[in-house]
Amino acid sequence: MKLKPYRIGYRTMKTALGAAIAIYLAQLIGLDYYVSAGILTILCIQPTKKKSVRAAFSRFVASMIAIGFAFVFFELGTYHPVVLGFMILLFIPVLVSFGFSDGFVSSAVILLHLYDAKNLTGGLFLNELMLMVIGFGTALIVNMYMPSIEKKLDRYREEVERLYSTIFRETTIYLRHGESDWTGKELMESEKLIEKAKALAYQDVENHLLRHENKYYHYFDMREQQLQIIERILPKITALPVIVGQTQLVADFLEDLSEHVHSGNTADQYITKLDRLKANFAEMPLPDTHEKFLAMADLNAIIQEMETYLEIKQSYKGFHNKKGLNPSPA
Structure with missing residues (x-):
């Protein structure tokens, strides 16, 4: 044996x-x-x-x-x-x-x-x-000595951010080309990793007698809420009946977002970009077919979901990097 x-x-x-x-x-x-x-x-x-x-x-x-x-x-x-x-x-x-x-x-x-x-x-x-x-x-x-688990939590945080970047990048490819060989495995990996990270973060709370909150726990809870939004968005994207001009605008926005998934909190600038995106939508010609109308409706729903995604991050205090800055929006 x-x-x-x-x-x-x-x-x-x-x-x-x-x-x-x-x-x-x-x-x-x-x-x-x-x-x-x-x-x-x-x-x-x-x-x-x-x-x-x-x-x-x-x-x-x-x-x-x-x-x-x-x-x-x-x-x-x-x-x-x-x-x-x-x-x-x-x-x-x-x-x-x-x-x-x-x-x-x-x-x-x-x-x-x-x-x-x-x-x-x-x-x-x-x-x-x-x-x-x-x-x-x-x-x-x-039992008063407990080894620090912050380094492990930081690794989990960085891995979640990498997975989210991949998800947005692959979504961008699909929006631009109407097809993708992406398997979506990052969604399941994100869910499992967040669950494991929240359990570890809660353990860190339990190791501080006078502390009742934990920045890591709040962070992974915020990411979990965002993941729920991502999971609602993806079916809408894959179900788009046709590619319209507005699709490319959404793709550009998601590509930009995929390159800025970090732990800081400057979501305001991306909410501003989203407002400009909605303004551009309003200036574009109205759909002339039923399929384009449905595509436009789905894209507008996606934008609304992304606005909620950013608002969740906006309400989060964020981590400080080594220079004391909050570097990113997503």
């Missing part, structure tokens, strides 16, 4: 390091069940900082609830497997009701310590509290 290639990632390294540190600290200060500090750390290492904080909080609260249950069922009742099972039967729905169900495993660790000790003393409570502080605290500390 062929083994799958495996690379040790940051999360794996942080889990190993965190578990080792937690166990060492718990053992150093002489805690009972010190190895459990490593288990609690492992349970709290999450893919993002925010998820790690939420996990630590949820597990801490669930563990404190577990101690309360243990006091009621064990100290006021008896230490017996049947009592333990009945308590868990009631304990899980309580955690679910309060939204702390993901803390069950860590709280079960604490619960079994109390069951094993057969005596809930102040010293044991302090021992379990210290295990939680060391275990969850170590996880939070080691």
